[in-house]
Amino acid sequence: MKKVRLDILLVERGLCESREQAQRLILGGKVRIEGFPRPLKPSTPVPPNAPVVLLEPPKYVSRGGEKLEWALKVFQITPSGLVFADIGASTGGFTDCLLQHGALKVYAIDVGSGQLHEKLRASSRVVVMEKTNARYLTPLHLGTYVDGVTVDVSFISLRLLWDAIAKILKDDGVVIALVKPQFEAGRERVKKGVVRDPEVHEKVLREVLEAAQAKGLGLRNLTFSPLLGPQGNIEFFAYCRKGGSPLTESEKRDIILRVVRDAHEFFRV
The missing domain is CATH 3.10.290.10 (RNA-binding S4 domain)
Incomplete structure (x- = not known):
């Protein structure tokens, strides 16, 4: 055999x-x-x-769900009863996590097609939006404003998405974005697809979060993902809100330094 x-x-x-x-x-x-x-x-x-x-069957359709679950716990965000847009849905790890945590509806948005898990595709709480470029999203595409947005994208900078995200969010809406330095730092700072320099991580976070603030999405909290990305990249979760009282510049600087330091100690890069 x-x-x-x-x-x-x-x-x-x-x-x-x-x-x-x-x-x-x-x-x-x-x-x-x-x-x-x-x-x-x-x-x-x-x-x-x-x-x-x-011994332990997978909880979500992809490990993205495990990543988002961690962020929800750290940020103390409860999706229950809320409507979310999941940008970069892919297989649907984030979407699955949101549903299992009680989200009322999730718009699963991706520029590709045919990737979303059948379980999610068949759910009455999921609106599948394939072949959709999130850069140009407006409330007209969704037919509504959303309570929250989750983001997990590759080969594009978050800085190109903040404007659309701000447009589809309700006032005081939440954003949980996975920041991937390998797609933010620029080719000269990425060696063989990996960013290992903590100073580059800090710079990326500063620039990405400044761009978010410019669109009215202020940082409320920051953490690192406990699961490494492709090729061993450290990734970070940013929790922002539309309007309200974000962290001060001093608080933002301190939390970036602390989270990057903690991430490098955790993974011993």
């Missing part, structure tokens, strides 16, 4: 949505096969009929 990689088997059996998800569970010790030595590896060859058991 021809053996297959364990990560591939998990996907083929429908136990995981992707090889990335399977690899994360395997490396996290969440997969067991009776009679096989531990620890298992994603590349471990196993029979197609191996008795695989997931």
Whole structure:
């Protein structure tokens, strides 16, 4: 009987949505096969009929949901009963997290198509907006203003999206944006797709948040994602609000320095 990689088997059996998800569970010790030595590896060859058991099934359709859940806890934001726009929805990790935390409705917005998980696509609480460039969003596209916006985009700077985000938000609406320095810093500061310099992280956060403030989206809190991005990039979550009383410039400077320092200590970059 021809053996297959364990990560591939998990996907083929429908136990995981992707090889990335399977690899994360395997490396996290969440997969067991009776009679096989531990620890298992994603590349471990196993029979197609191996008795695989997931000790902890994935909570969300992608690990983006785990990232957002962390941010919601840190920022003490409760999506329950609110309407959100999820920009850069992709597979739908953020959308799934919002729904599981009680969001009334989520507009799942992405420039691509065919990526959103079928479970979410079939949900009556999800409005699928594929092939949609978020830079040009207005309330007319949604038919309403939203209570909150989540953002997880790649290959585009958040600085190009703040204007549209501000336009679709209600007054006092919330923004939870994943800041990815590898797409903000400029090519000269990104080595092989990775940003490791804490000074670059600080500069990126300052510039991105200044651009948000210029559109009336003031910083309320900041944290780092406990899960690294592609190729080991440290990523950050910014919590902003439309209007109200944001952090002062001094407070903003201090929190950027502290969060970048804490992130580098956490990951020991």
